Amino acid sequence: MRREFIALTRREYLKLLRNPQAIFTSLLLPLLYLLLFGNGFTINAASFVNPVYGPYYTLQQALDFLFRGAPNYYSYFAGGMVGFVAVTASLFLGANVIFDKLFGVFKRTRGTPAPSAAVFGSRLIAGASQPILLSFFVLGLALLFGHIPGLHGLDVTASVTPLGVVEILFAIVLLSGLFATIFLTFGILLDVPQTYFAAVNLINLPVLLTSDALYPWGTMPTWLQNVSQYNPVSLAVNVLREVMFGSSAYPYDPAIYLLGLLAWTVGLVGIAIVLVRRALRPLE
Amino acid sequence: MDQRGRIVAENLVKVFNGEVRAVDGVSFEVNAGEVFGFLGPNGAGKTTTVSMLSAGLRPTSGRATIDGLEVGQNPDEVKRRIGVIFQESTADVDLTGIENLEVAAGCYGISASEGSKRAETLIEQMQLGDAAHRLAKNYSGGMRRRLELAVGLVHRPRVLFLDEPTLGLDPQGRAGFWGFIQKLRKDIGMTVFVTTHYLDEADGMCDRIAIIDHGKIVATGSPNELKDGLGGDVVTLKTSPGAREITSTLQLLPGVHAITHQDGSYRAKVQSGETFVPLAVDAATRAGVGITGVTVKRPSLDEVFLEFTGREFREEEGPNATDRAVMINRVRGAMRR
Numbered sequence: 099m100r101r102e103f104i105a106l107t108r109r110e111y112l113k114l115l116r117n118p119q120a121i122f123t124s125l126l127l128p129l130l131y132l133l134l135f136g137n138g139f140t141i142n143a144a145s146f147v148n149p150v151y152g153p154y155y156t157l158q159q160a161l162d163f164l165f166r167g168a169p170n171y172y173s174y175f176a177g178g179m180v181g182f183v184a185v186t187a188s189l190f191l192g193a194n195v196i197f198d199k200l201f202g203v204f205k206r207t208r209g210t211p212a213p214s215a216a217v218f219g220s221r222l223i224a225g226a227s228q229p230i231l232l233s234f235f236v237l238g239l240a241l242l243f244g245h246i247p248g249l250h251g252l253d254v255t256a257s258v259t260p261l262g263v264v265e266i267l268f269a270i271v272l273l274s275g276l277f278a279t280i281f282l283t284f285g286i287l288l289d290v291p292q293t294y295f296a297a298v299n300l301i302n303l304p305v306l307l308t309s310d311a312l313y314p315w316g317t318m319p320t321w322l323q324n325v326s327q328y329n330p331v332s333l334a335v336n337v338l339r340e341v342m343f344g345s346s347a348y349p350y351d352p353a354i355y356l357l358g359l360l361a362w363t364v365g366l367v368g369i370a371i372v373l374v375r376r377a378l379r380p381l382e
Numbered sequence: 383m384d385q386r387g388r389i390v391a392e393n394l395v396k397v398f399n400g401e402v403r404a405v406d407g408v409s410f411e412v413n414a415g416e417v418f419g420f421l422g423p424n425g426a427g428k429t430t431t432v433s434m435l436s437a438g439l440r441p442t443s444g445r446a447t448i449d450g451l452e453v454g455q456n457p458d459e460v461k462r463r464i465g466v467i468f469q470e471s472t473a474d475v476d477l478t479g480i481e482n483l484e485v486a487a488g489c490y491g492i493s494a495s496e497g498s499k500r501a502e503t504l505i506e507q508m509q510l511g512d513a514a515h516r517l518a519k520n521y522s523g524g525m526r527r528r529l530e531l532a533v534g535l536v537h538r539p540r541v542l543f544l545d546e547p548t549l550g551l552d553p554q555g556r557a558g559f560w561g562f563i564q565k566l567r568k569d570i571g572m573t574v575f576v577t578t579h580y581l582d583e584a585d586g587m588c589d590r591i592a593i594i595d596h597g598k599i600v601a602t603g604s605p606n607e608l609k610d611g612l613g614g615d616v617v618t619l620k621t622s623p624g625a626r627e628i629t630s631t632l633q634l635l636p637g638v639h640a641i642t643h644q645d646g647s648y649r650a651k652v653q654s655g656e657t658f659v660p661l662a663v664d665a666a667t668r669a670g671v672g673i674t675g676v677t678v679k680r681p682s683l684d685e686v687f688l689e690f691t692g693r694e695f696r697e698e699e700g701p702n703a704t705d706r707a708v709m710i711n712r713v714r715g716a717m718r719r
Contacts, residue, residue, distance in 0.1 A: 105488020105497075109477065116476045116517070202472035206533070209438065209466045210489035211458040380437065380457035 102216040106207070110224030113194075120190075124228065128183050128236045132176065132243060137250050141171045141314055162347035164316035166339055171314060172250035176240035177338040178311035180233045181273060181331040185306060187229035188277040189298055191221065192285025196294050214378035218286065222278055229274035254342045262341035265352045269337035269359060276330060276363045283370040286377050311335055315347075330362040385450030387414030387540045387573040389435060394444035396430050404430040406597035407444070412590075414540075415571040417563070419578060419588035421687065427597040428577040429469060432545050435575070436466045449540050462490060465534030469546040469577075473526045473533075475519035479510050482518055482529060483536050490537035497536070504532040508562065524555030531562060542566070544576040548583065556580065560587055581683040591683070593690050600690040609681040613639040615655035616685050619648040619662060620675035628669050635661050655679075 146160040168174035198204040244251020309331035389412035396405040433439035437457035487497030508528040548556040637653035652658040655678035
């Protein structure tokens with residue numbers, strides 16, 4: 099199992115490195131979002147402050163309500179972009195399986211005794227490493243923009259502890275692994291690219307649009323806030339924001355959000371394992 | 383009996399979606415070291431049979447054993463003992479030739495160092511040494527086929543399945559590929575099970591042949607046995623347009639086994655073409671029918687196929703198979719762009 103897994107993982111990384119255009123475009127998308135969307139879409143929290151009538155008597159209260167403690171929309175958005183990228187960068191993992199099916203490569207692998215865990219696991223590890231690295235790229239880029247005159251950047255206002263860094267790392271790994279698993283499973287189960295992308299959009303768009311990754315929390319209707327607090331993207335983003343901007347706007351500790359994300363991951367990965375094992379049985 | 387390298391199919395049946403009977407009670411035995419050809423038109427059940435024998439598809443009923451192992455009960459162990467060259471190209475085009483082989487070796491649980499050694503050896507044996515570190519997307523069709531053959535051999539199987547292995551190759555590529563197969567057979571004594579729509583390949587390369595049609599095996603034997611079974615030569619006589627039918631006249635001539643008539647053309651299976659032709663021309667002239675053309679052929683596998691299926695093999699297979707190969711190459715080209 100170990101040798102099969104290593105060989106197939108090596109194949110995935112070789113294919114990735116042989117496709118520099120894909121690497122370039124995967125970096126370009128978050129760069130454009132951070133430059134154009136984040137810098138173009140600003141909300142002035144001070145305009146929500148009303149020292150006489152409330153409900154936000156101070157700027158901090160307004161920031162807590164609107165951006166859950168972030169000092170400005172860009173910083174709030176930069177944390178959300180990590181969740182956004184973790185989902186969108188996983189989209190093509192399943193499509194790669196479908197193209198491998200169309201070109202016979204998957205059939206050849208299935209013709210060997212390589213266990214289904216190695217076939218799936220190799221793609222998951224190699225595939226999930228892309229959104230994980232991209233997430234850190236986004237964080238680094240957003241921090242960098244803060245030092246470029248004329249651009250908004252990520253402004254970390256809390257003192258980040260080593261535990262906080264570990265929590266951020268776990269949140270990114272869990273979220274990337276979760277969506278990589280979901281999209282890979284679709285790729286294993288489906289054979290037609292059009293069907294795959296239709297199915298992926300059915301998951302991708304509702305998940306992102308019901309999260310607080312991009313919407314300012316305070317401008318969301320109550321029903322959406324209620325839905326959003328259970329959304330796995332929101333759970334991961336909450337961990338990042340709470341570690342970077344402090345706990346004043348969050349009812350729970352980051353560890354609780356991580357537990358919620360872990361529950362999502364365990365549940366959906368469990369379902370995926372059952373479906374994938376059935377699809378990759380030695381004899382069809 | 384020593385089961386090593388043997389393939390046994392016993393009454394294999396495969397029904398898809400509860401109604402399409404793709405393979406309908408197929409039974410045969412292939413001995414160790416034999417090259418066994420499996421012929422049949424499109425949709426006859428060739429690839430389905432190969433899939434069942436190579437642990438890719440579960441039979442609806444019946445059983446198959448490879449190397450003494452029952453396929454249904456030991457699919458992974460069977461996969462370790464067989465090599466499969468699929469009908470479609472399966473080379474990983476973004477990997478080099480060597481990397482293709484190393485990944486394949488890893489999939490069989492072979493260590494990285496041993497896999498690299500075998501990859502180097504095989505790539506040289508397949509005369510791909512100069513292209514070993516080139517991406518497979520830059521290989522010609524023949525080179526890719528040789529690479530796929532090497533991939534199928536990296537774990538040193540005892541039985542090799544080849545499903546339409548020369549589809550889409552030019553005559554030179556086909557000859558080269560079969561040269562490697564013959565060498566393998568001579569050097570290793572490997573059992574080879576091959577489906578092909580090139581009857582000349584089957585005739586020249588296979589020890590025995592089975593013809594499958596509508597999911598059933600209709601004939602089995604060596605190419606010579608099957609051809610001899612037709613009973614001598616095949617003579618085709620063409621008569622002048624509008625001439626009356628003379629089937630009954632020709633049937634009375636000595637040495638005639640069977641005659642069919644279609645559009646003024648008579649196809650006669652006879653003991654000896656040389657003896658039959660002058661007698662036939664004489665009989666036709668006496669009956670007032672002019673003969674405008676005569677051909678005498680030793681029976682080929684085309685005739686064998688026609689005899690057992692009632693259809694011309696080339697009409698069934700040639701254009702479809704070629705179209706498929708062209709289509710595959712076009713799709714690959716489009717994806718690369």
